[in-house]
Amino acid sequence: MKKRRGFPFAILVLILSILGCNLPGAAPEVETAGEESSAPSPGVTVVVVVENTATPIPTDTPIPPTPTPQIPPELTLTKNSNCRFGPSSFYNIADQIASGKELPVIARSEDNEWWQVVNETGRECWIYYENATPNQDFSSLEIGEAPPLPGIPLNFYVVDQQCLSAQKKFSLTLSWSSGGGETAFRLYRDGGRVGEFKPTRLNYKDPGVPYNKVVTYELEAVNEYGVSERAIQIVPACK
DSSP: OOOOOHHHHHHHHHHHHHHHHTSTTOOOOOOOTTSGGGSOOTTOOOOOOOOSOOOOOOOOOOOOOOOOOOOOOEEEESSOEEEESSSSTTBOEEEEEOTTOEEEEEEEOTTSSEEEEEOTTSOEEEEEGGGEEESSOOTTSOBOOOOOOOOOOEEEEEEEEEEETTTTEEEEEEEEEOOSSOSEEEEEETTEEEEEEOTTOOEEEESOOOTTSOEEEEEEEEOSSBBOOOEEEEEOOOO
16 A cells, blocks of 8 residues: 655645744735725724814904094184284284184194184185184194295494484484395384385485484385384484
């Protein structure tokens, strides 16, 4: 009877197969996404837990402030007022406006004592601050422009005088020069006007100076907008 030689060989193959599964580097089978084995079985409920997800914090949307309506600058006259060509009493009167009138204000003087307004005829003129009540603070308004006044007369002197004590008569001659921008000169003696002269005339002889009295002469330059400050000459009494 012959012996079966194939049996030991089969055992050897089986042993080698078992050892091969346990060798280092042997990779286990991994299921990949998309394969049928990764899909949940029917009837199985899958619970997904999400961790460390930041909860959005509601923020207030800023609401832009409502713009404050700009109130046009105006004044109300508290007394009958002269409205002048410029911001000083040296300027001529452009208009006379009654108390209670409301006027738009367009500018101010540098010292904030005069306000430039527009009258009913559209003319720009200046109101003194004590004659009106403003509807707001005018200090932020721009400084207005005014036409130029003539310059104060220069070199105003007594150049000749005659004091006759026996006859109690006194006469003198005054002289001056131009300060610029004038259309005339006005001369005053003790507050009363002596005369008005052309801009080319630069002297005056006074034949009737009061005797035994200190006399004050004042000279101002004139143009269409107003007058200059006055040059002053004080003359001692003739005795």
